Amino acid sequence: MTGDANDSPEETTATTDASGADTDRALDWATEPHMSPVDALMWRGDADRRLRGTISMLEIYDRLPDQRRFMAAHEWASRMAPRFRQRVIDSPFGTGTPSWSIDPEFDLHYHVRRIRLAGDGSMRELLTVCEQLAMTALDPTRPPWEATLIEGLPEGKAAYFLKAHHALTDGLGAIIGLAQLHSTSREPSPNKPQPPNPNPKNVSALDVLGRQLVEELQRLPRRAEMTAKGVWALSNPRRALRETLRYGRSVPRVAGLVSPPGSPLLARRSVSWRFSAFEVPLADLKAAAKASRASVNDVYVAGLIGGFRLYHEKLHVSVDTIPVAIPISVRRPDDAKGGNRIAVGRLAAPLNIDDPFERVLTIREQVRVARTEPAVDLFNTLGAVLAWLPGQVIAQFSGTTAGNDLQASNVPGIPWETYVAGAKVERMFPFGPLPGCAVMATMISHNGIGCIGINQDAASITEPELFADCLVDGFNEVLALAADDGSDVVPGMLTRVV
CATH class of the missing domain: 3.30.559.10 (Chloramphenicol acetyltransferase-like domain)
Incomplete structure (x- = not known):
């Protein structure tokens, strides 16, 4: 959250926009x-x-x-x-x-x-x-x-x-x-703008309780409107039934209730986190994506799955698929720039596909389906109701994340050089939480480099050095696709930061 303030308060000068309005806000x-x-x-x-x-x-x-x-x-x-x-x-x-x-x-x-x-x-x-x-x-x-x-x-x-x-x-x-x-x-x-210290409010x-009750009352007209639309939809009962059934079939998939079983190799969970960091040139990720006619995110997820495949192979455990969750941004241009605007996508990630090209295409299709699930925004839709449950009750819903062997996130980063108090930022490695899953993988791009932070449950990944080596090899299988399209591209490499 760092920036770079003036060297001393005495040097602070207010700035103005073209209209002369004070921009110290x-x-x-x-x-x-x-x-x-x-x-x-x-x-x-x-x-x-x-x-x-x-x-x-x-x-x-x-x-x-x-x-x-x-x-x-x-x-x-x-x-x-x-x-x-x-x-x-x-x-x-x-x-x-x-x-x-x-x-x-x-x-x-x-x-x-x-x-x-x-x-x-x-x-x-x-x-x-x-x-x-x-x-x-x-x-x-x-x-x-x-x-x-x-x-x-x-x-x-x-x-x-x-x-x-x-x-x-x-x-x-x-x-x-x-x-x-x-x-x-x-x-x-x-x-730089110099806004004043914000005033504390008691x-x-x-x-808070009063505000919550007022909001619930304000939601009543909207809920009445939605009820009226539901009743009106019954004027075309065939279409209403079709859409209801389509949404109803989607809910268990989005909620993770019909995901494949987790790998027995990764079944244990604890409260102990272990970090590792990797980096890859962003241009090489894009080249592999172009060669496989997929997105950078598809290549990224397929590379991770390749690592899981090799890890299971090295430890002689045969698993066809593992449950994977990916965040799907539902942030709109007019949404506030803070808070969470995400939904959940569910994948049955294939560990039984040796061919990296086929693996990328399989992931690409699964991601496409996950993004278009009718109930993709389920938790945002139900959030207003679920938020009224105490924390101990909400924790009982952890099965929707605890069943995942991997959660993978890819966030566009900062494409220019940045500094903090005279120091240049050379790398930025993100680490997400472990909400009951075995591994959380997060990638952001920073000035041409894909920076990947891995947070793994120490009880789930019992051979951490082997797992890191398998991630490198599995990822590089996918990056090598850049050389398969007949171009002169030299395949890039994922490297572990040690």
């Missing part, structure tokens, strides 16, 4: 005063620590940022995006959608930490520290994020680890925020 990002129903479901999922919704980003810097500018950048960013000063206020019963409210005791000293690696400064040591930071629960009485600057990397480099609750935003929303809060130059920017649990 906060970003139009995560401005909703309360959570959406889907955000609330993610927040309440923490009632079961296996479903803890912590998302993380690891950035590698080419140098240690200037400490004064680094802290000033966070202070500036928390004014530009006031969500980072807001805590969650829930209703007295822990039901409905919670509100966001400026924390009157917001303390940047708590949220921004600085540590030094004690060992050799290797990527493995860095990832081990990040695992421990990510597994530590966020304080629910404070704004739900923490940032850690990590020193002690080779060649004077540094790292930055940001963790936040998934209720803040989805992956695309996070990238939108980071793109606006990171600097585009190594030097300070003297004319929001009580009873205030």
